[in-house]
Amino acid sequence: MASERSDTGxxxxxxxxxxxxxxxxxxxxxxxxxxxxxxEIRPLRTEEPLTRAGQRVDNTGGADRKTTxxxxxxxxxxxxxxxxxxxxxxxxGQDRFxxxxxxxxxxxxxxxxxxxxxxxxACFPAVDYFExxxxxxxxxxxxxxxxxxxxAHDVSRALDLxxxxxxxxxxxxxxxxxxxVLVRLVEYAGRVHTARMLDxxx
Numbered sequence: 001m002a003s004e005r006s007d008t009g010x011x012x013x014x015x016x017x018x019x020x021x022x023x024x025x026x027x028x029x030x031x032x033x034x035x036x037x038x039x040e041i042r043p044l045r046t047e048e049p050l051t052r053a054g055q056r057v058d059n060t061g062g063a064d065r066k067t068t069x070x071x072x073x074x075x076x077x078x079x080x081x082x083x084x085x086x087x088x089x090x091x092x093g094q095d096r097f098x099x100x101x102x103x104x105x106x107x108x109x110x111x112x113x114x115x116x117x118x119x120x121x122a123c124f125p126a127v128d129y130f131e132x133x134x135x136x137x138x139x140x141x142x143x144x145x146x147x148x149x150x151x152a153h154d155v156s157r158a159l160d161l162x163x164x165x166x167x168x169x170x171x172x173x174x175x176x177x178x179x180x181v182l183v184r185l186v187e188y189a190g191r192v193h194t195a196r197m198l199d200x201x202x
Contacts, residue, residue, distance in 0.1 A: 022110075026122025030142040044074065098125075118144065141167065143169055
């Protein structure tokens with residue numbers, strides 16, 4: 001909470017709104033990259049080098065060039081407009097770290113599920129997780145160089161998404177592109193939560 005002085009010289013309280021957003025998806029789809037691209041603070045990263053032991057239990061197919069992996073979470077912050085900030089929590093992509101997801105998802109406004117069309121099945125678990133827990137999410141297709149282009153409608157059908165779930169194309173490395181994904185999520189999650197509140201009182 002911040003305190004500002006009004007024209008009368010009196011202190012008035014103004015409350016900044018901070019919303020929690022998860023950035024999720026499979027191994028190596030660009031979660032750490034997206035958080036780092038938009039964060040206005042130095043992002044917290046828990047990346048460690050990939051080891052041979054880890055490669056025996058983690059599915060690293062399609063991400064052969066990746067040499068590090070997040071072993072807990074990524075964290076960043078972005079101010080969307082005066083008085084509204086998003087706290088970004090990047091979830092680990094490997095199955096063995098899924099015990100962290102329940103803790104990270106508590107109190108979240110919604111989630112971004114990053115997808116790579118070269119291995120779309122890697123984001124199925126995240127989609128199922130958020131659908132099952134009724135957490136609003138958008139699917140952000142990270143357009144990797146050299147990957148075959150697919151339209152949002154085709155990706156939505158391939159993932160069998162619930163009607164109305166947004167699918168957006170993005171470049172996780174580009175701040176403006178990644179920020180647009182977050183704007184779409186905030187707008188969509190706001191509509192979902194408002195509709196649920198109205199349903200609960202009627």
